[in-house]
Structure formats: C-alpha cells, structure tokens
Amino acid sequence: MNLLLIAILLALMAVGYRLGTRRSRRVSTERKERLHSLPQHYGTLVALWCGIPAFIVLVLWMATQSGYLESVALSELPAAVQTADEGTKLSAVTRVMAIADGTGVVGEVSAEEQAAADAVAQARLIRTLAAVALAAALAIGGFLFTLRRITPKLQARDQIEFVVKALLFVSSLIAILTTVGIVLSMLTEAIRFFSFVSPIDFFFGTEWRPTFSSTGAGGAGEYGLLPLLLGTLLVSVIAMLVAIPVGLMTAIYLANYASPRLRATAKPIIEILAGIPTIVYGFFALVTVGPALHGLGETLGIDISATSALTAGLVMGIMIIPFISSIADDIITQVPRSLRDGSLGLGATKSETIRKVILPAALPGIVGAFLLAVSRAIGETMIVVLAAGNSPVLQGNPLEAVSTVTVTIVNQLTGDTDFASPQSLVAFALGLTLFVMTLALNVVALYIVRKYREQYD
Amino acid sequence: MDQPASPPTKMGVSVTSRATEGSAAAAPVKVSAQNVDVFYGEKHAIKGVSINIPERSVTAFIGPSGCGKSTFLRCINRMNDLIEGCRVTGRILLDDDDINDRSVDVVLLRARVGMVFQKPNPFPKSIYDNVAYGPKIHGLARTRAEMDAIVEQSLRKAALWDEVKDRLKEPGTGLSGGQQQRLCIARAIAVSPEVILMDEPCSALDPIATARIEELIDELRQNYTIIIVTHSMQQAARVSQQTAFFHLGNLVETGSTEFMFTNPHDQRTQDYITGRFG
Numbered sequence: 001m002n003l004l005l006i007a008i009l010l011a012l013m014a015v016g017y018r019l020g021t022r023r024s025r026r027v028s029t030e031r032k033e034r035l036h037s038l039p040q041h042y043g044t045l046v047a048l049w050c051g052i053p054a055f056i057v058l059v060l061w062m063a064t065q066s067g068y069l070e071s072v073a074l075s076e077l078p079a080a081v082q083t084a085d086e087g088t089k090l091s092a093v094t095r096v097m098a099i100a101d102g103t104g105v106v107g108e109v110s111a112e113e114q115a116a117a118d119a120v121a122q123a124r125l126i127r128t129l130a131a132v133a134l135a136a137a138l139a140i141g142g143f144l145f146t147l148r149r150i151t152p153k154l155q156a157r158d159q160i161e162f163v164v165k166a167l168l169f170v171s172s173l174i175a176i177l178t179t180v181g182i183v184l185s186m187l188t189e190a191i192r193f194f195s196f197v198s199p200i201d202f203f204f205g206t207e208w209r210p211t212f213s214s215t216g217a218g219g220a221g222e223y224g225l226l227p228l229l230l231g232t233l234l235v236s237v238i239a240m241l242v243a244i245p246v247g248l249m250t251a252i253y254l255a256n257y258a259s260p261r262l263r264a265t266a267k268p269i270i271e272i273l274a275g276i277p278t279i280v281y282g283f284f285a286l287v288t289v290g291p292a293l294h295g296l297g298e299t300l301g302i303d304i305s306a307t308s309a310l311t312a313g314l315v316m317g318i319m320i321i322p323f324i325s326s327i328a329d330d331i332i333t334q335v336p337r338s339l340r341d342g343s344l345g346l347g348a349t350k351s352e353t354i355r356k357v358i359l360p361a362a363l364p365g366i367v368g369a370f371l372l373a374v375s376r377a378i379g380e381t382m383i384v385v386l387a388a389g390n391s392p393v394l395q396g397n398p399l400e401a402v403s404t405v406t407v408t409i410v411n412q413l414t415g416d417t418d419f420a421s422p423q424s425l426v427a428f429a430l431g432l433t434l435f436v437m438t439l440a441l442n443v444v445a446l447y448i449v450r451k452y453r454e455q456y457d
Numbered sequence: 458m459d460q461p462a463s464p465p466t467k468m469g470v471s472v473t474s475r476a477t478e479g480s481a482a483a484a485p486v487k488v489s490a491q492n493v494d495v496f497y498g499e500k501h502a503i504k505g506v507s508i509n510i511p512e513r514s515v516t517a518f519i520g521p522s523g524c525g526k527s528t529f530l531r532c533i534n535r536m537n538d539l540i541e542g543c544r545v546t547g548r549i550l551l552d553d554d555d556i557n558d559r560s561v562d563v564v565l566l567r568a569r570v571g572m573v574f575q576k577p578n579p580f581p582k583s584i585y586d587n588v589a590y591g592p593k594i595h596g597l598a599r600t601r602a603e604m605d606a607i608v609e610q611s612l613r614k615a616a617l618w619d620e621v622k623d624r625l626k627e628p629g630t631g632l633s634g635g636q637q638q639r640l641c642i643a644r645a646i647a648v649s650p651e652v653i654l655m656d657e658p659c660s661a662l663d664p665i666a667t668a669r670i671e672e673l674i675d676e677l678r679q680n681y682t683i684i685i686v687t688h689s690m691q692q693a694a695r696v697s698q699q700t701a702f703f704h705l706g707n708l709v710e711t712g713s714t715e716f717m718f719t720n721p722h723d724q725r726t727q728d729y730i731t732g733r734f735g
Contacts, residue, residue: 347568
C-alpha cells in the first residue's frame with residue numbers, strides 16, 4: 001500500500017520532469033527569449049514541487065499513524081482501563097490493535113474490545129483516505145502550479161540549488177539530532193539511577209555487587225565504578241602496548257621502505273584485520289590465545305588465567321593494529337617530500353631521517369591516531385565479554401580475570417530485567433561514563449590532528 | 458668577483474672563439490662527468506653529458522624547463538637514487554673518485570656534496586637544531602661548545618647570524634622565505650661540504666631576498682665549489698664564472714660565463730640567451 005503510493009508519486013514526478021522540460025523549451029521558443037536556466041532545471045523543479053510536499057505528508061502520516069490509532073483505542077476502552085497502570089493499559093491497547101488488524105488474540109473478545117477495535121478500524125480508514133487525498137492534492141497542485149509558472153525568467157537553477165542545500169542540511173541534522181537524542185536519553189536514565197544510588201558511591205565505590213539488592217530489604221546493592229574502570233584501563237593499556245609499537249612500525253615500513261608494489265598489496269591485507277567482526281576476535285581469544293597463554297604461564301611457573309586482562313588486551317591490541325598503522329601511514333606520507341630530501345641531502349640515513357625529521361613532524365597526527373585507537377579500545381565489548389573473565393574485583397594484576405565497563409553493561413541489560421530497577425538503570429550511568437571518556441579522547445585527538453594540519457597547508 | 462660578468466647587452470657579436478677555452482680552464486677540476494646518461498624508466502632524460510667543473514668557483518646550469526639541468530645536478534650527490542625507476546650510467550668523478558662506485562657510501566658522499574633546494578625546506582625544529590642536524594648525524598662536534606661554534610660559524614657564513622642570534626631556540630619555519638633559504642644554506646655548510654649544489658635556490662624568493670642570496674653565493678665560492686641551477690640568465694651572469702647550457706637533455710655548450718654570454722659558439726645557446734626561445 002505505502003510502496004504503491006510512493007511508486008505512483010515517483011511516476012508523477014517523472015512525468016512532471018518531462019513536461020516541465022518540454023514546456024520550458026516551448027515557452028522559450030514562443031517568446032523568443034533565452035531561458036534563465038537549462039530546460040532540465042525546469043523539469044527538475046516541477047518534479048520537486050510535485051514530489052516533496054506530498055512526500056512530507058506521507059511520511060508524517062506514516063510516522064504518526066500507530067500512535068494516533070493507539071490513542072483512539074485507549075479512549076474507546078472503559079474508564080477502568082484508562083485509569084489503570086501503564087502495563088495494563090499497554091496490554092489492553094495491544095489486544096484492541098490486534099483485533100482491529102484481524103491477527104487474532106488469545107481468549108474471548110469482549111464487547112468493549114470489539115467496539116474499540118471497530119472504532120480503530122474506522123479511524124484508520126478515514127485517516128488513510130485523508131492523508132492520501134491531501135498528498136494527491138499537493139502533488140497535482142504542485143505539479144500544475146509549477147508548470148504554469150514556467151517562464152524564461154523563472155530562476156529554476158537557483159531554486160534547485162536551494163533545495164539541494166536544504167537536503168544537505170537535513171541530512172547533517174539527522175546525525176546531530178540522533179547524537180543529542182542518545183545523550184539525552186542516557187542522561188535521563190542515568191539521573192533516575194542516581195536517585196537510587198548516590199553519585200559519590202557510584203564514582204568512588206570500590207565494590208561491585210549489584211545483584212544483592214534483589215534479595216535485600218530496600219538496600220540497593222553496591223555500585224562502585226572503580227573496579228570496572230580499572231579493568232577497562234588494564235585491558236586498554238595492554239591493548240595499546242601491543243598496538244602502538246606494532247602499528248607504528250608497520251606504518252613506518254609501509255610509508256618509507258616498502259616498494260610500491262608491496263605497499264599496494266600489504267596495506268589492504270592489513271586493513272582486512274579491521275574488517276574482522278569483533279566477536280570472531282573474542283572467539284579467537286577465548287579458544288586459542290587464552291589457553292596458549294595459560295600453557296605458557298605453566299611452563300614459566302606463573303599463574304595466568306585463561307580468561308584474563310592479558311588475553312583480552314593482547315587480542316584487542318591485534319584488532320587495533322590496522323587502525324594505528326593505517327592512519328599513521330597516511331600521516332607519515334603527508335610529511336612534505338622536501339623535508340625528507342633535505343635530510344637525506346645532508347647525508348642522513350633513512351632511519352635517521354625517519355627518527356629525527358619525519359616522526360617529529362608527523363608526531364601530532366600520530367598522537368591523534370593513538371587517542372582514536374584508545375577510545376576504540378575503551379568502548380570495545382565483544383572481546384572482553386568473551387575473554388576477560390568477568391570478575392569485577394578491584395585488583396591490578398593483568399594475569400587475573402577482570403571485568404570492564406562494557407562487559408558490565410551487557411550483563412546488566414541481558415536476561416530478565418526490570419527497566420525501572422537500579423540493576424538495569426546502572427547500565428545507563430555506565431554508558432554515560434564511557435561516552436564522556438571516549439568523547440573527551442576524541443575531542444583531544446581531533447584538536448591535535450587539526451593543529452597538525454595547520455602546520456602544513 | 459672583481460670582474461663581474463657582462464650583462465646580456467653585448468650579445469650578437471660575432472662568434473670568434475670556442476667558449477670552452479675561457480679563463481676558468483686553469484683551475485683544478487673538482488667534479489668531472491664523463492658520458493653521463495640518465496633514464497626515467499623509458500625516458501632518456503640526460504644524453505651523454507660530459508663536463509668538468511672547476512674548484513672554488515660558481516658554475517651555473519641554464520636552459521629551458523625540462524632540459525635536464527636539475528636532473529643532472531641531482532646526479533652529483535646521487536639524489537636520483539631516491540627516485541623509483543631512475544637509472545644513471547657513465548662516470549661522475551669527485552676528486553678522481555667515481556661517486557657511483559660500489560665502495561662509495563652515499564651518506565658520506567652527501568656530506569661532501571651538500572644540497573640547497575628550490576623551496577626553502579627547514580625542518581620543523583629550532584633554528585639551532587636545524588643547523589646542528591648535520592653535524593650531529595656525522596658526529597662533527599664532541600662537546601656542546603664545539604657544536605655552538607659550528608652553528609655560529611655556519612650561520613655567520615650564511616649571513617644569517619646577526620638576524621637570528623637572539624632567537625636560536627625559535628622554530629626555523631617562523632623565518633621569512635629568504636631567511637629560511639639562508640638557514641638551509643647554513644645547514645648545508647655546517648657539515649663542511651666541498652661542493653654545494655643549489656637547485657634554483659631563489660625561485661621562491663622576492664628580488665631583495667634573491668639579491669642577498671646571490672651576494673652570499675659570491676662570498677661562498679672562496680671556500681666551496683658551487684653549482685647552481687637557475688632559470689634566470691641574469692642570475693647566471695651575475696653569480697657564476699662558468700656557465701653550462703642544457704637543451705633537451707644535451708649539454709649544448711659550456712665555458713666561462715663571460716664568453717657564453719658574449720660569444721656563444723652554438724646557435725641554440727645564442728637563441729636562448731637572446732630570448733628567442735625558452
């Protein structure tokens with residue numbers, strides 16, 4: 001139904017384009033005047049005026065339809081239901097909607113429900129007809145109106161430019177609004193959480209025992225962030241210790257030593273590493289790396305848990321290598337050739353040139369790459385879920401199991417949860433903390449990268 | 458120096474003698490190229506060039522764009538090694554040693570044959586560190602005081618000392634274009650090279666900065682063998698004692714600057730310096 005409407009609208013737009021193009025040519029010949037814009041511009045203008053208003057109406061209609069019908073259903077239900085709690089209201093409305101759709105429900109359909117369902121069906125029909133009629137009127141009206149407006153003086157090109165600008169603006173608005181929406185929802189849920197647990201206990205608490213509250217007499221359990229934060233830091237530091245040296249040296253090799261052919265082959269292969277799903281890495285850590293490390297520990301006489309900060313960090317580091325090597329490679333290649341030649345011309349060797357001229361010149365950008373990689377490591381989830389051991393205890397031994405912020409969010413939100421309890425609300429507070437941390441890192445990274453750019457343009 | 462080359466006003470005088478037989482032939486030869494060919498992949502960029510460059514004087518390479526003068530210059534300290542697919546044949550002797558010989562360490566060669574580039578390219582470091590870069594790499598100074606002395610001397614020789622002595626710790630990239638180019642000259646001098654190659658060193662500078670660099674080149678020739686590539690015939694006439702004219706990868710003619718600008722032997726040289734093509 002909806003698809004059909006859109007198809008009709010598109011067909012109408014195509015016709016509008018053809019007619020607009022043709023009419024503009026004819027008008028120009030009749031009046032012996034040069035057109036302000038190209039004939040295609042006039043055609044496009046007709047198509048846009050025909051399509052956009054109708055399209056907006058259709059979208060608004062589709063977006064508000066179910067909400068409107070539910071409110072109709074609720075208002076038709078007995079007063080007892082309307083004053084009941086949210087859960088009861090929701091299930092009653094869902095039943096009515098199902099009856100109206102004809103999908104069938106469990107149990108007897110009461111007379112009130114049937115009446116409400118009939119009202120809903122009727123409301124849906126009227127609203128649909130109204131929306132389609134309005135859209136059709138707008139489409140045809142816009143079509144005819146614009147077609148008649150076509151004169152050689154009409155500045156079709158400029159109007160199309162305006163539409164393009166508006167389109168681009170709306171696109172960027174979507175990304176921004178989504179970010180704002182996510183932050184706001186996290187913020188409100190986190191504030192709800194803080195009505196159960198004081199922020200001081202959350203941010204500075206050293207114990208993490210959220211499950212105790214379910215048994216408890218009003219006690220909310222312990223929600224100390226520090227053990228999780230320490231776990232996150234531990235895993236991230238290990239990951240960076242692996243990724244920074246390997247990634248950076250890879251980048252130096254690719255940018256300065258590798259032959260063009262090798263570079264053209266090696267770079268995509270390294271970048272494939274970044275395309276491996278993180279769950280596969282996690283699996284790899286759990287099944288291969290963890291037991292291997294445990295075995296290594298046994299031969300060395302050290303006790304290494306199979307799932308530990310070390311296992312997770314090591315594998316995460318490998319995952320991040322292409323991140324660092326790819327960005328650092330781009331930045332190193334951007335260092336002006338004249339600097340390289342200047343240094344080599346003074347009799348410096350290749351590695352002296354890299355260490356003393358190229359890396360210092362590229363350093364700000366490389367630091368930016370590091371920070372982006374760190375924020376990636378902090379937010380990484382699947383590897384740690386599988387390989388870090390999930391043990392939220394405040395301890396700094398990387399050979400033992402740890403838990404991280406991301407893993408805890410997963411734990412708190414999966415399974416049978418009540419979204420009004422602190423046990424699941426804490427996930428939002430944790431999420432917000434993570435968000436603020438990665439945001440800060442990204443801001444610093446972008447600032448550094450931008451400063452670097454200014455130096456060479 | 459005491460006898461500045463004539464400006465290109467006396468041109469058109471009849472060709473009487475071979476320009477190569479000019480006065481400069483008496484000085485000992487520092488760099489000698491014998492039958493040098495350069496290929497970029499398939500392209501034959503330099504065709505059988507042979508030239509002798511006398512010690513402690515300025516030799517200018519002139520010629521229209523793409524004639525191979527920069528390419529040939531870059532052969533002398535083997536900067537062409539850095540270019541993918543570039544092949545050099547023939548012999549280039551520096552004090553009778555073949556620079557392309559297997560036994561020659563290119564790093565040491567470049568310490569003996571310094572280079573100043575077309576665009577000033579100071580490192581993003583302090584003025585002091587820019588000059589100290591070469592001496593540090595080659596271990597020319599054992600103490601801090603020795604290094605200070607090298608830096609000061611080099612900056613003095615490059616006629617930059619008075620302008621920067623109070624701000625040696627400031628970044629070299631903060632200097633003006635002409636100052637940056639003199640800093641690059643100081644940087645090249647600091648490793649005590651014997652030959653300094655200059656690849657259009659003034660093309661990115663204004664006339665005043667150009668005049669200062671030309672003055673400097675004139676002073677430097679007392680201690681160094683200088684080879685300069687230039688697009689400006691006036692510049693070649695002002696600063697050089699010998700001139701070599703390149704055209705389409707060939708070395709057309711070489712000789713003392715005075716002879717080249719007054720009595721060129723070859724018609725192409727004549728046409729170029731009188732501005733008939735180029």
